Amino acid sequence: MDGPAMIVVVDCGTGNLQSVVRGLEKADGTATVSSSVDVVADAERLVLPGVGSFGHGMANLERSGLLPVLSQKVLEDKTPLLGICAGHQMLTSYSEEGDVHGLGWIDGTTTRLKSDPHDRSIRIPHMGWNQLHAVADCPLFRGISRDACFYFAHSYSVECHNDAYVVATTEYGRPFVSVVQDQNIFGVQFHPEKSHENGIAVLRNFVSYRQPSADQRQ
Amino acid sequence: MLKIRIMPVLLLNEWGLEKSIQFQDPVYIGSPINAARVYNGRNVDGLILLDIVATNHGRPPLVEVISQITEEAFMPVTVGGGVRDVATMHQLLAAGADRIVVNTSSVENPELISQAADCFGSQCVVVSIDAKREADGGYQVYTHGGTRATGLDPVDHALRMQKMGCGEILLTSMDRDGTMQGYDLNLTCRVSDALDIPLIACGGAGCVEHLAEAVRVGHASAVAAGAFFQFFGPRRTVLITYPDDEEFLQVFEPDQIRLKTDNPMVLPDGAVHQDPCA
Numbered sequence: 210m211d212g213p214a215m216i217v218v219v220d221c222g223t224g225n226l227q228s229v230v231r232g233l234e235k236a237d238g239t240a241t242v243s244s245s246v247d248v249v250a251d252a253e254r255l256v257l258p259g260v261g262s263f264g265h266g267m268a269n270l271e272r273s274g275l276l277p278v279l280s281q282k283v284l285e286d287k288t289p290l291l292g293i294c295a296g297h298q299m300l301t302s303y304s305e306e307g308d309v310h311g312l313g314w315i316d317g318t319t320t321r322l323k324s325d326p327h328d329r330s331i332r333i334p335h336m337g338w339n340q341l342h343a344v345a346d347c348p349l350f351r352g353i354s355r356d357a358c359f360y361f362a363h364s365y366s367v368e369c370h371n372d373a374y375v376v377a378t379t380e381y382g383r384p385f386v387s388v389v390q391d392q393n394i395f396g397v398q399f400h401p402e403k404s405h406e407n408g409i410a411v412l413r414n415f416v417s418y419r420q421p422s423a424d425q426r427q
Numbered sequence: 428m429l430k431i432r433i434m435p436v437l438l439l440n441e442w443g444l445e446k447s448i449q450f451q452d453p454v455y456i457g458s459p460i461n462a463a464r465v466y467n468g469r470n471v472d473g474l475i476l477l478d479i480v481a482t483n484h485g486r487p488p489l490v491e492v493i494s495q496i497t498e499e500a501f502m503p504v505t506v507g508g509g510v511r512d513v514a515t516m517h518q519l520l521a522a523g524a525d526r527i528v529v530n531t532s533s534v535e536n537p538e539l540i541s542q543a544a545d546c547f548g549s550q551c552v553v554v555s556i557d558a559k560r561e562a563d564g565g566y567q568v569y570t571h572g573g574t575r576a577t578g579l580d581p582v583d584h585a586l587r588m589q590k591m592g593c594g595e596i597l598l599t600s601m602d603r604d605g606t607m608q609g610y611d612l613n614l615t616c617r618v619s620d621a622l623d624i625p626l627i628a629c630g631g632a633g634c635v636e637h638l639a640e641a642v643r644v645g646h647a648s649a650v651a652a653g654a655f656f657q658f659f660g661p662r663r664t665v666l667i668t669y670p671d672d673e674e675f676l677q678v679f680e681p682d683q684i685r686l687k688t689d690n691p692m693v694l695p696d697g698a699v700h701q702d703p704c705a
Contacts, residue, residue, distance in 0.1 A: 224547070225520045232501060261548040295548075324623060330429075332625040332648055334550040334594045338430040338472060338685040358430060358685040360473075360503055362525070362550040364594075380428050403503050403525060405470055 217252035220244040222269035224260040232402030236412035259294025264307030287393045297396030317369040331382040334364040341377040357407040359399035430685040432472040432649035435656040448605035450573035463496040469669040470687035473503040481509025490522045497523025530555040531570040544592025554588040559601040600630035607633025615645030639678035
């Protein structure tokens with residue numbers, strides 16, 4: 210495929226969406242923010258950005274009428290999708306935050322992070338730079354140092370019911386799932402658009418990601 | 428493990444950046460855009476931008492400046508000054524801010540904190556508390572750029588803000604502000620120990636040892652500094668600066684902080700890209 214892929218950053222409500230667009234453009238992608246069914250239908254890549262809360266994000270998605278076209282694109286057409294922060298959490302089927310159902314595209318739920326009574330440095334929200342312990346290879350991290358730090362800002366995290374989808378965990382008192390992948394669906398708990406060069410590298414890998422063909426998957 | 432954030436604070440007034448001592452006698456530092464560019468180039472952990480005349484001028488922070496700064500900054504930018512309502516927060520987020528700081532309004536209208544947390548998430552809401560030591564050894568919270576005493580104890584106010592849904596406290600010692608004599612560790616520790624949310628210590632940093640003390644003794648989760656990153660030498664010559672990894676490692680363990688220059692990026696063609704500031 211020639212030419213830049215059009216990446217649609219799905220507008221599911223409040224939040225800083227322009228930073229995601231700028232990050233994708235810095236990563237040599239062409240990106241736009243939209244909540245239009247037609248624009249999403251034409252997207253070659255999709256990003257579900259981090260918004261205020263899981264509940265707000267899901268409510269806005271439902272209200273926007275985007276759920277059918279998103280399901281078609283992601284589950285049937287296998288359009289690459291990257292969920293960021295709350296967007297990554299929304300891939301699961303349910304969140305304790307607001308007692309709300311999610312997309313259910315990754316087998317798991319979203320639960321509140323726990324503080325540690327023996328370690329008062331473990332505060333909620335988890336705010337700042339932390340690292341990934343990779344458990345599986347993932348195209349998003351090609352060429353990125355194992356010690357790379359990424360920026361996190363969240364009070365909830367994903368619990369996967371199937372370890373096959375866990376790409377990486379992050380240590381905060383105890384490990385939590387910080388990166389997931391199921392074929393064309395990727396989720397990252399951190400904000401790549403706020404993680405300096407390493408974050409842009411993740412976005413660059415997403416921009417250039419090609420779903421392996423049936424032969425390559427052998 | 429979570430790294431200690433070390434963040435420059437930029438104080439904006441009508442015409443640019445300024446830095447004061449104990450909230451008095453501000454000195455002109457220069458263009459906020461240039462300063463942000465320097466800090467971004469140094470790969471800092473995040474920036475805090477506070478419009479310190481906004482409240483007293485009865486207006487929210489300058490969206491234009493924030494837009495320009497965040498245009499090139501691929502790192503968290505925390506913005507505040509004169510924020511009194513959720514609509515303003517929407518504007519600032521749309522302009523590129525990641526987190527919003529509320530100071531005076533957290534005292535005058537504490538409900539705003541709950542509304543903001545509901546709307547944007549706790550992780551997006553930072554309450555800034557300016558505190559001054561009183562004659563009896565206790566501390567008092569001040570608003571309106573440090574000009575109005577509130578009668579509130581900073582621990583009580585911080586706890587109330589935590590209860591309202593605030594995600595982090597930015598605590599500034601008015602006595603130590605700009606002095607470069609070290610943070611007020613007593614104040615920092617008192618407030619931090621009472622909280623379950625993270626706390627950023629601010630006011631008084633003059634060397635890297637001070638930053639480490641604020642964490643070790645003050646129990647801060649993060650440290651912010653203005654004068655330390657904006658002045659150089661005994662004559663306080665204006666110089667936008669940020670220590671390199673080697674200086675930080677004199678006082679922090681390697682796994683406590685994020686090293687800014689140790690992660691050469693391997694580009695898709697196999698070439699290794701080094702940080703030009705290394």
